[in-house]
Amino acid sequence: DTEVTQTPKHLVMGMTNKKSLKCEQHMGHRAMYWYKQKAKKPPELMFVYSYEKLSINESVPSRFSPECPNSSLLNLHLHALQPEDSALYLCASSQERVVGHNEQFFGPGTRLTVL
Amino acid sequence: GEDVEQSLFLSVREGDSSVINCTYTDSSSTYLYWYKQEPGAGLQLLTYIFSNMDMKQDQRLTVLLNKKDKHLSLRIADTQTGDSAIYFCAEKGSQGNLIFGKGTKLSVKP
Numbered sequence: 001d002t003e004v005t006q007t008p009k010h011l012v013m014g015m016t017n018k019k020s021l022k023c024e025q026h027m028g029h030r031a032m033y034w035y036k037q038k039a040k041k042p043p044e045l046m047f048v049y050s051y052e053k054l055s056i057n058e059s060v061p062s063r064f065s066p067e068c069p070n071s072s073l074l075n076l077h078l079h080a081l082q083p084e085d086s087a088l089y090l091c092a093s094s095q096e097r098v099v100g101h102n103e104q105f106f107g108p109g110t111r112l113t114v115l
Numbered sequence: 116g117e118d119v120e121q122s123l124f125l126s127v128r129e130g131d132s133s134v135i136n137c138t139y140t141d142s143s144s145t146y147l148y149w150y151k152q153e154p155g156a157g158l159q160l161l162t163y164i165f166s167n168m169d170m171k172q173d174q175r176l177t178v179l180l181n182k183k184d185k186h187l188s189l190r191i192a193d194t195q196t197g198d199s200a201i202y203f204c205a206e207k208g209s210q211g212n213l214i215f216g217k218g219t220k221l222s223v224k225p
Contacts, residue, residue: 004157006157031211033212040218041217041218042203042215042216042217042218043158043203043213043215044215045212045213048210048211048212050211055210056210056212090157090158092158094211096211097210097211098210098211101146101163101165102146102207102211103160103163104160104213105160106150106157106158106159107157108156108157109156109157111155
Protein backbone atom coordinates (compact mmCIF):
# COMPACT_ATOMS: atom_id res chain seq x y z
CA ASP A 1 0.00 0.00 0.00
CA THR A 2 1.81 3.14 -1.24
CA GLU A 3 -1.11 5.45 -0.86
CA VAL A 4 -1.76 8.56 1.18
CA THR A 5 -5.47 9.21 1.60
CA GLN A 6 -7.09 12.51 2.48
CA THR A 7 -10.64 13.35 3.52
CA PRO A 8 -12.72 15.17 2.64
CA LYS A 9 -11.95 15.75 -1.03
CA HIS A 10 -13.78 19.09 -0.97
CA LEU A 11 -14.77 21.32 1.94
CA VAL A 12 -16.73 24.55 2.03
CA MET A 13 -16.86 26.36 5.35
CA GLY A 14 -17.84 29.69 6.81
CA MET A 15 -15.47 31.88 8.77
CA THR A 16 -17.07 30.89 12.08
CA ASN A 17 -17.00 27.13 11.47
CA LYS A 18 -14.67 24.53 12.96
CA LYS A 19 -13.67 21.69 10.70
CA SER A 20 -10.88 19.12 10.38
CA LEU A 21 -8.90 17.68 7.50
CA LYS A 22 -7.70 14.11 7.80
CA CYS A 23 -4.74 12.28 6.30
CA GLU A 24 -3.79 8.62 6.61
CA GLN A 25 -0.94 6.42 5.44
CA HIS A 26 -0.10 2.77 6.13
CA MET A 27 3.42 2.66 4.73
CA GLY A 28 5.09 2.80 8.13
CA HIS A 29 6.38 6.28 7.40
CA ARG A 30 7.52 8.29 10.41
CA ALA A 31 7.40 11.77 8.87
CA MET A 32 4.19 13.48 7.79
CA TYR A 33 3.69 16.90 6.23
CA TRP A 34 1.01 19.48 5.57
CA TYR A 35 1.42 21.74 2.53
CA LYS A 36 -0.82 24.56 1.31
CA GLN A 37 -1.14 25.18 -2.42
CA LYS A 38 -2.83 28.28 -3.81
CA ALA A 39 -4.01 28.31 -7.41
CA LYS A 40 -1.18 28.41 -9.97
CA LYS A 41 1.43 28.35 -7.17
CA PRO A 42 3.77 25.66 -5.82
CA PRO A 43 3.01 23.86 -2.57
CA GLU A 44 4.26 25.65 0.54
CA LEU A 45 5.20 23.76 3.66
CA MET A 46 3.06 24.37 6.75
CA PHE A 47 3.94 21.69 9.29
CA VAL A 48 6.13 18.62 9.65
CA TYR A 49 5.69 15.81 12.15
CA SER A 50 8.50 13.40 12.83
CA TYR A 51 7.84 10.38 15.03
CA GLU A 52 4.52 11.96 16.01
CA LYS A 53 6.16 15.13 17.29
CA LEU A 54 5.86 18.52 15.65
CA SER A 55 9.24 19.29 14.11
CA ILE A 56 8.55 22.28 11.90
CA ASN A 57 5.90 24.98 12.06
CA GLU A 58 6.47 27.43 9.23
CA SER A 59 4.98 30.40 11.13
CA VAL A 60 1.48 29.24 10.37
CA PRO A 61 -1.38 31.24 12.00
CA SER A 62 -2.93 29.61 15.05
CA ARG A 63 -6.27 29.21 13.27
CA PHE A 64 -4.57 26.11 11.77
CA SER A 65 -3.87 23.48 14.41
CA PRO A 66 -2.15 20.22 13.46
CA GLU A 67 -2.44 16.98 15.35
CA CYS A 68 -0.74 13.61 14.95
CA PRO A 69 -2.71 11.12 17.06
CA ASN A 70 -0.59 8.16 15.91
CA SER A 71 2.04 7.32 13.32
CA SER A 72 -0.53 6.68 10.58
CA LEU A 73 -2.78 9.69 11.05
CA LEU A 74 -2.39 13.41 10.63
CA ASN A 75 -5.14 15.94 11.21
CA LEU A 76 -5.41 19.65 10.51
CA HIS A 77 -7.99 21.43 12.65
CA LEU A 78 -9.42 24.61 11.20
CA HIS A 79 -11.08 27.41 13.13
CA ALA A 80 -12.03 30.98 12.27
CA LEU A 81 -10.48 30.81 8.82
CA GLN A 82 -10.36 33.69 6.36
CA PRO A 83 -11.34 33.63 2.67
CA GLU A 84 -7.65 33.91 1.73
CA ASP A 85 -7.12 30.51 3.37
CA SER A 86 -9.00 28.92 0.47
CA ALA A 87 -6.53 26.56 -1.20
CA LEU A 88 -5.64 22.93 -1.88
CA TYR A 89 -4.26 21.34 1.29
CA LEU A 90 -1.87 18.51 0.58
CA CYS A 91 -0.67 15.87 3.00
CA ALA A 92 2.52 13.92 2.38
CA SER A 93 4.53 11.27 4.15
CA SER A 94 8.07 9.93 3.95
CA GLN A 95 10.15 7.24 5.60
CA GLU A 96 12.16 9.71 7.65
CA ARG A 97 12.36 13.48 7.76
CA VAL A 98 15.98 14.23 7.00
CA VAL A 99 18.16 11.20 6.27
CA GLY A 100 18.99 10.34 2.65
CA HIS A 101 16.70 10.25 -0.31
CA ASN A 102 13.37 10.74 1.24
CA GLU A 103 10.61 10.34 -1.28
CA GLN A 104 7.54 12.18 -0.16
CA PHE A 105 4.28 10.51 -1.14
CA PHE A 106 1.46 12.97 -1.60
CA GLY A 107 -2.24 12.55 -1.07
CA PRO A 108 -4.77 13.93 -3.59
CA GLY A 109 -5.46 16.94 -1.40
CA THR A 110 -8.50 18.62 0.12
CA ARG A 111 -9.89 21.56 -1.84
CA LEU A 112 -10.94 24.07 0.84
CA THR A 113 -13.19 27.05 0.17
CA VAL A 114 -13.79 29.59 2.94
CA LEU A 115 -16.83 31.80 2.46
CA GLY B 116 19.23 30.64 0.94
CA GLU B 117 17.03 28.04 -0.70
CA ASP B 118 15.20 29.03 -3.88
CA VAL B 119 14.15 27.21 -7.05
CA GLU B 120 13.31 28.83 -10.40
CA GLN B 121 11.53 27.38 -13.45
CA SER B 122 10.10 28.66 -16.69
CA LEU B 123 6.31 28.81 -16.42
CA PHE B 124 5.06 27.39 -19.73
CA LEU B 125 6.11 24.92 -22.41
CA SER B 126 4.14 23.83 -25.45
CA VAL B 127 5.17 20.90 -27.65
CA ARG B 128 3.64 18.67 -30.32
CA GLU B 129 2.81 15.05 -29.59
CA GLY B 130 5.82 12.85 -30.37
CA ASP B 131 8.37 15.62 -29.84
CA SER B 132 10.76 15.80 -26.89
CA SER B 133 10.04 18.21 -24.04
CA VAL B 134 12.78 19.81 -21.98
CA ILE B 135 11.86 21.51 -18.72
CA ASN B 136 14.56 23.55 -16.99
CA CYS B 137 15.14 24.49 -13.39
CA THR B 138 17.78 26.40 -11.43
CA TYR B 139 18.35 26.16 -7.72
CA THR B 140 20.48 28.16 -5.33
CA ASP B 141 21.42 25.86 -2.47
CA SER B 142 24.64 24.13 -3.50
CA SER B 143 24.41 21.84 -0.47
CA SER B 144 21.21 20.21 -1.77
CA THR B 145 21.81 16.47 -1.85
CA TYR B 146 18.70 15.39 -3.72
CA LEU B 147 16.72 17.06 -6.47
CA TYR B 148 13.29 15.93 -7.58
CA TRP B 149 10.80 16.22 -10.39
CA TYR B 150 7.12 16.00 -9.50
CA LYS B 151 4.11 15.96 -11.83
CA GLN B 152 0.72 17.44 -10.92
CA GLU B 153 -2.36 16.85 -13.03
CA PRO B 154 -5.34 19.21 -12.65
CA GLY B 155 -7.05 18.90 -9.29
CA ALA B 156 -4.70 16.15 -8.14
CA GLY B 157 -1.83 15.69 -5.71
CA LEU B 158 1.82 15.47 -6.68
CA GLN B 159 3.39 12.38 -8.19
CA LEU B 160 7.13 11.83 -7.93
CA LEU B 161 8.52 11.19 -11.43
CA THR B 162 12.19 10.86 -10.69
CA TYR B 163 15.00 12.19 -8.55
CA ILE B 164 18.75 12.59 -8.82
CA PHE B 165 21.48 12.53 -6.22
CA SER B 166 23.85 15.48 -6.32
CA ASN B 167 26.91 13.35 -7.20
CA MET B 168 25.29 12.23 -10.47
CA ASP B 169 25.28 14.09 -13.80
CA MET B 170 22.53 12.16 -15.48
CA LYS B 171 19.79 9.70 -14.73
CA GLN B 172 17.60 7.93 -17.28
CA ASP B 173 14.33 6.20 -16.52
CA GLN B 174 12.38 5.03 -19.59
CA ARG B 175 11.21 8.19 -21.39
CA LEU B 176 12.63 10.49 -18.72
CA THR B 177 16.18 11.85 -18.64
CA VAL B 178 17.40 14.11 -15.86
CA LEU B 179 20.54 16.17 -16.36
CA LEU B 180 22.29 17.92 -13.48
CA ASN B 181 24.93 20.61 -13.85
CA LYS B 182 26.12 21.22 -10.30
CA LYS B 183 28.48 24.01 -11.28
CA ASP B 184 25.64 26.07 -12.75
CA LYS B 185 23.03 24.68 -10.32
CA HIS B 186 20.94 23.72 -13.32
CA LEU B 187 18.59 20.76 -13.54
CA SER B 188 16.59 19.63 -16.55
CA LEU B 189 13.95 17.03 -17.29
CA ARG B 190 13.67 15.65 -20.80
CA ILE B 191 10.56 13.71 -21.76
CA ALA B 192 11.02 11.72 -24.95
CA ASP B 193 8.11 11.04 -27.32
CA THR B 194 5.80 13.37 -25.38
CA GLN B 195 2.18 12.23 -25.24
CA THR B 196 -1.04 14.14 -24.54
CA GLY B 197 -1.19 12.33 -21.19
CA ASP B 198 2.02 14.13 -20.23
CA SER B 199 0.15 17.45 -20.14
CA ALA B 200 0.44 18.63 -16.54
CA ILE B 201 2.41 20.96 -14.29
CA TYR B 202 5.95 19.81 -13.55
CA PHE B 203 7.64 20.95 -10.35
CA CYS B 204 11.32 20.85 -9.71
CA ALA B 205 12.12 20.54 -5.98
CA GLU B 206 15.19 20.47 -3.82
CA LYS B 207 15.48 18.87 -0.45
CA GLY B 208 15.85 21.57 2.16
CA SER B 209 18.11 21.46 5.18
CA GLN B 210 15.25 20.28 7.39
CA GLY B 211 14.12 17.49 5.10
CA ASN B 212 11.28 19.54 3.63
CA LEU B 213 10.82 20.02 -0.12
CA ILE B 214 11.32 23.45 -1.68
CA PHE B 215 9.41 23.65 -4.94
CA GLY B 216 9.88 25.78 -8.00
CA LYS B 217 6.87 27.66 -9.35
CA GLY B 218 6.06 24.84 -11.77
CA THR B 219 6.15 24.54 -15.57
CA LYS B 220 2.85 23.97 -17.32
CA LEU B 221 3.42 21.53 -20.17
CA SER B 222 0.84 21.57 -22.96
CA VAL B 223 1.02 18.80 -25.55
CA LYS B 224 -0.75 19.45 -28.83
CA PRO B 225 -1.94 16.50 -30.92
